Amino acid sequence: MKSICFYFQVHQPFRLRTYRFFDIGRNHFYYDEYFNRMIMRRIAEKSYLPMNAILLEQIKEFGAKFKVSFSISGIAIEQMELYAPEVLDSFRALVNTGQVEILAETYAHSLSSLKNPEEFKLQVAAHTAKIQEVFGVTPTSFRNTELIYSDAIGAQVADMGFKVMLTEGAKHVLGWKSPNFMYVNAINPKLKVLLRNFRMSDDIAFRFSQQSWPEWPVTTEKFVGWLNNINPKEEVLNIFLDYETFGEHQWASTGIFDFMKKLPAAILSKTEYNFATPAELAEKLQPVSAIQVPYPISWADEERDLTAWRGNNMQDEAFERLYDLAERVNQSDDEDLKRDWNYLQSSDHFYFICTKWFSDGDVHKYFNHYPSPYEAYINYMNVLADFTIRVNEKSPSTKVMMDELLEKGAKLGKEIGKTAADQLQKTAKSIEERFRKSEKQIKPAFDDLVELSDAKIKKLIKDLEAEDLVIALKDAKEELVEKVLPNLSKSARKSFDEAKEKAGRTTKTQVNKMRSAIEEKMRELF
Amino acid sequence: MFGWEFPPHITGGLGTACFGLTKGLAKHNVDIIFVVPKAYGDESEEAVRIVNASDVSVDIEKEESKNYWERVQYMEIGSNIIPYVGPEQFEILQEEQRKVTETFKSPVFSQKYEFSGKYGANLMEEVARYALVGSAVATKHDFDIIHAHDWLTYSAGIAAKETTGKPLVVHMHATEFDRSGENINSDVYAIERRGMEVADRVITVSNLTKKIVIEKYGIDPKKIFTVHNAVEPVDKSDLTLPGKQVKEKVVTFLGRITFQKGPEYFVEAARKILKQDDNIRFVMAGTGDLMNKMILRVAQLRIGHKFHFTGFLKGDDVDKMFAMTDVFVMPSISEPFGIVPLEAMRSNVPVVISKQSGVAEILKHALKVDFWDVDGMADAIYGLCHYDALSETFIKYGKEEVDNLKWEHAAFHVKKVYDSVFL
Numbered sequence: 001m002k003s004i005c006f007y008f009q010v011h012q013p014f015r016l017r018t019y020r021f022f023d024i025g026r027n028h029f030y031y032d033e034y035f036n037r038m039i040m041r042r043i044a045e046k047s048y049l050p051m052n053a054i055l056l057e058q059i060k061e062f063g064a065k066f067k068v069s070f071s072i073s074g075i076a077i078e079q080m081e082l083y084a085p086e087v088l089d090s091f092r093a094l095v096n097t098g099q100v101e102i103l104a105e106t107y108a109h110s111l112s113s114l115k116n117p118e119e120f121k122l123q124v125a126a127h128t129a130k131i132q133e134v135f136g137v138t139p140t141s142f143r144n145t146e147l148i149y150s151d152a153i154g155a156q157v158a159d160m161g162f163k164v165m166l167t168e169g170a171k172h173v174l175g176w177k178s179p180n181f182m183y184v185n186a187i188n189p190k191l192k193v194l195l196r197n198f199r200m201s202d203d204i205a206f207r208f209s210q211q212s213w214p215e216w217p218v219t220t221e222k223f224v225g226w227l228n229n230i231n232p233k234e235e236v237l238n239i240f241l242d243y244e245t246f247g248e249h250q251w252a253s254t255g256i257f258d259f260m261k262k263l264p265a266a267i268l269s270k271t272e273y274n275f276a277t278p279a280e281l282a283e284k285l286q287p288v289s290a291i292q293v294p295y296p297i298s299w300a301d302e303e304r305d306l307t308a309w310r311g312n313n314m315q316d317e318a319f320e321r322l323y324d325l326a327e328r329v330n331q332s333d334d335e336d337l338k339r340d341w342n343y344l345q346s347s348d349h350f351y352f353i354c355t356k357w358f359s360d361g362d363v364h365k366y367f368n369h370y371p372s373p374y375e376a377y378i379n380y381m382n383v384l385a386d387f388t389i390r391v392n393e394k395s396p397s398t399k400v401m402m403d404e405l406l407e408k409g410a411k412l413g414k415e416i417g418k419t420a421a422d423q424l425q426k427t428a429k430s431i432e433e434r435f436r437k438s439e440k441q442i443k444p445a446f447d448d449l450v451e452l453s454d455a456k457i458k459k460l461i462k463d464l465e466a467e468d469l470v471i472a473l474k475d476a477k478e479e480l481v482e483k484v485l486p487n488l489s490k491s492a493r494k495s496f497d498e499a500k501e502k503a504g505r506t507t508k509t510q511v512n513k514m515r516s517a518i519e520e521k522m523r524e525l526f
Numbered sequence: 527m528f529g530w531e532f533p534p535h536i537t538g539g540l541g542t543a544c545f546g547l548t549k550g551l552a553k554h555n556v557d558i559i560f561v562v563p564k565a566y567g568d569e570s571e572e573a574v575r576i577v578n579a580s581d582v583s584v585d586i587e588k589e590e591s592k593n594y595w596e597r598v599q600y601m602e603i604g605s606n607i608i609p610y611v612g613p614e615q616f617e618i619l620q621e622e623q624r625k626v627t628e629t630f631k632s633p634v635f636s637q638k639y640e641f642s643g644k645y646g647a648n649l650m651e652e653v654a655r656y657a658l659v660g661s662a663v664a665t666k667h668d669f670d671i672i673h674a675h676d677w678l679t680y681s682a683g684i685a686a687k688e689t690t691g692k693p694l695v696v697h698m699h700a701t702e703f704d705r706s707g708e709n710i711n712s713d714v715y716a717i718e719r720r721g722m723e724v725a726d727r728v729i730t731v732s733n734l735t736k737k738i739v740i741e742k743y744g745i746d747p748k749k750i751f752t753v754h755n756a757v758e759p760v761d762k763s764d765l766t767l768p769g770k771q772v773k774e775k776v777v778t779f780l781g782r783i784t785f786q787k788g789p790e791y792f793v794e795a796a797r798k799i800l801k802q803d804d805n806i807r808f809v810m811a812g813t814g815d816l817m818n819k820m821i822l823r824v825a826q827l828r829i830g831h832k833f834h835f836t837g838f839l840k841g842d843d844v845d846k847m848f849a850m851t852d853v854f855v856m857p858s859i860s861e862p863f864g865i866v867p868l869e870a871m872r873s874n875v876p877v878v879i880s881k882q883s884g885v886a887e888i889l890k891h892a893l894k895v896d897f898w899d900v901d902g903m904a905d906a907i908y909g910l911c912h913y914d915a916l917s918e919t920f921i922k923y924g925k926e927e928v929d930n931l932k933w934e935h936a937a938f939h940v941k942k943v944y945d946s947v948f949l
Binding site for chain 1: 773821835
């Protein structure tokens with residue numbers, strides 16, 4: 001039994017309004033609400049709602065035999081919430097049947113995988129959270145923006161725990177190999193890789209209404225015939241499409257809806273194919289080999305490369321300037337900043353700056369509101385300039401921080417210098433003060449004479465008049481007197497004794513005065 | 527006086543200059559009949575009487591008219607080589623193209639001819655037809671002297687001179703070499719040359735232009751007089767401008783983004799400065815055939831985060847732009863005069879101008895560099911951005927200087943030229 005896998009991409013960016021130089025630093029609203037609402041309403045009515053109704057009908061009719069898968073970017077979900085909640089309800093109804101797998105991708109439909117692995121991881125986590133919140137399921141299969149894939153990106157996706165990833169079956173990667181098998185990542189074989197059959201996918205996406213094409217018109221009979229012509233050994237046919245193919249790129253008048261209504265029955269009754277989702281295929285199919293993709297591929301344009309988003313200097317500059325801000329935005333917890341950061345990352349903004357218009361103009365012009373890629377670049381860069389100013393305010397760059405730090409450091413240095421000087425002066429003053437105080441305290445008292453060495457006492461009393469000494473020692477402590485007197489020379493002792501004899505009444509004041517005089521002398525000794 | 531446009535319906539400096547000059551002449555008691563290809567009715571007639579060429583009927587049965595028309599028919603040329611085609615013109619070109627086809631069905635020999643007064647596809651036809659009107663106007667009005675502004679009106683001037691024998695003064699606001707570099711349109715060159723040869727006096731807006739007129743057109747220097755342009759003092763005090771909203775210094779280029787204006791040198795100077803100093807934003811205001819090339823160059827140099835394009839600025843936006851500007855740069859490779867720096871100075875913006883501009887001959891308070899000297903230009907811009915004393919000086923004296931450049935003075939010299947014819 002062989003499998004056919006239908007996968008549809010659903011994404012709409014928040015398109016930017018005309019944002020002029022004069023708005024920079026003044027006006028922080030970047031989006032053309034009217035235009036975004038108009039487009040979402042239009043696609044909802046022309047494409048999403050009728051096609052969802054058809055799919056639901058088919059699932060009701062064929063039950064578990066009919067399955068499809070979707071990826072819906074976080075930003076597309078936000079726009080449905082804002083402008084077309086009934087579309088979200090119809091997707092919920094599909095998911096609730098259990099026959100519809102929702103794939104993981106980046107929240108913003110961003111190109112972060114090409115530049116910043118950290119941001120890539122954050123975006124995938126944010127998207128998974130949104131899917132859980134809206135649909136109550138946790139994706140296990142992954143598809144990157146515009147099916148961008150390389151060995152390195154695949155390895156990173158494997159690290160995030162996904163089992164299978166979808167990408168383009170690009171001719172220059174496959175060579176002689178067929179896309180109709182299961183492959184694995186060249187770095188981490190745990191990640192299975194499903195490749196888009198671009199020929200048969202584009203038969204529906206681009207050639208369905210192309211009357212110059214010999215195979216036109218595409219009927220279910222023809223399509224079933226092609227399926228039956230595929231090499232019977234091949235195991236899977238991957239039809240990956242923009243969901244807007246139904247009703248927008250191919251208008252209802254082309255018969256696309258009728259074709260899709262009849263296709264499941266025709267496939268189930270007239271071919272050996274059954275319908276499967278990527279997660280089921282990852283369980284069921286054994287890989288045939290690793291797929292080598294050293295340089296990133298995508299499903300865009302004839303080249304299946306990145307030149308639709310990274311093909312000229314304008315795109316490269318816009319892209320690099322944006323991701324220069326990644327680290328700082330992610331450090332910030334400002335909600336508005338994070339929202340705009342998300343919206344500005346959508347790959348579409350870079351697509352609008354593409355100058356390959358002449359070869360792939362039709363697709364590129366689709367939903368493009370800019371008259372030329374130059375205008376798209378100017379407008380995006382103006383918005384980015386304002387956004388950068390906000391990022392700098394909220395979360396300054398290292399350089400700005402360093403400058404500020406240096407400036408503040410210098411200020412602080414001066415401040416510290418000044419404070420230190422003040423403090424020093426204060427301290428010096430207070431020490432001086434204390435010294436003066438303590439000086440008073442340690443001012444030697446007369447009684448301290450007891451403590452002095454004999455030599456010092458001798459020195460002290462040497463020049464003292466005997467009469468004065470008598471006064472000083474009047475009523476002094478016994479031990480003091482005994483300490484002092486032996487230090488007197490013989491003659492001095494004699495004078496002392498004589499003076500004592502002669503001494504009449506001595507007033508307290510006199511005593512104190514004399515003692516003070518001696519104390520003064522004592523200080524000189526210290 | 528024959529002009530091609532008159533405020534408020536102008537696309538470049540020509541209309542502004544004519545307006546200023548006529549007002550100045552009025553102060554010297556000169557009466558003016560001003561003929562424009564298409565009058566919209568809201569032109570200021572404070573100094574002149576506007577004659578709408580579209581309203582002038584021409585007697586096409588006259589033999590001379592017919593002869594004249596046959597003579598000029600061959601001058602029909604395509605328009606895309608003609609400069610001065612603004613974005614507005616581009617948009618209506620297609621429409622005009624259709625109109626031309628229609629008018630050709632009904633021959634141009636109608637009594638009245640509806641001029642567009644633009645610089646579109648059928649420009650040469652209009653120029654020729656305007657000449658026819660020139661002689662008609664000349665016979666209907668009384669005047670002493672004919673004054674024709676720029677090549678578009680020279681044929682009319684010549685026709686009027688031939689019809690009336692009155693003296694003709696042609697006014698060279700720009701030469702074909704200024705507009706197209708060396709790849710000149712030979713028809714335009716021929717008209718310019720013939721106009722100057724026939725004219726009794728030639729007025730050039732700068733000595734630079736005078737030199738070109740002598741060297742490349744071989745005109746007799748004795749009849750050439752330089753009269754520098756001036757600028758209208760405008761009281762903008764009642765206008766509330768938002769001022770600057772970005773913290774960086776803003777350096778502005780304002781003009782058509784064409785080869786002649788030297789936009790490349792501005793981009794290269796920006797690159798040099800941004801390598802040193804990230805705190806400056808550059809703005810290129812205007813549009814032109816080199817705009818996309820400039821955008822690509824800016825992206826290639828990775829300076830798009832600090833280099834902005836505004837597209838064509840209208841009316842108040844120009845004043846808004848000046849109000850946000852810290853330094854104005856005019857790096858023109860060849861600029862007969864260059865009135866925008868004067869407008870910048872009037873709005874208190876210091877200017878860097880190329881030495882290859884006529885205005886450099888009269889301005890003292892402006893930094894002058896050779897257009898090719900990117901280093902010099904970068905230095906000048908950097909200096910004005912960072913050395914406040916320098917910019918303050920330029921602002922103060924520049925404003926004074928410009929306020930003294932009055933059309934009244936320029937008109938005085940023009941009147942002297944008129945008088946010299948009758949001496």
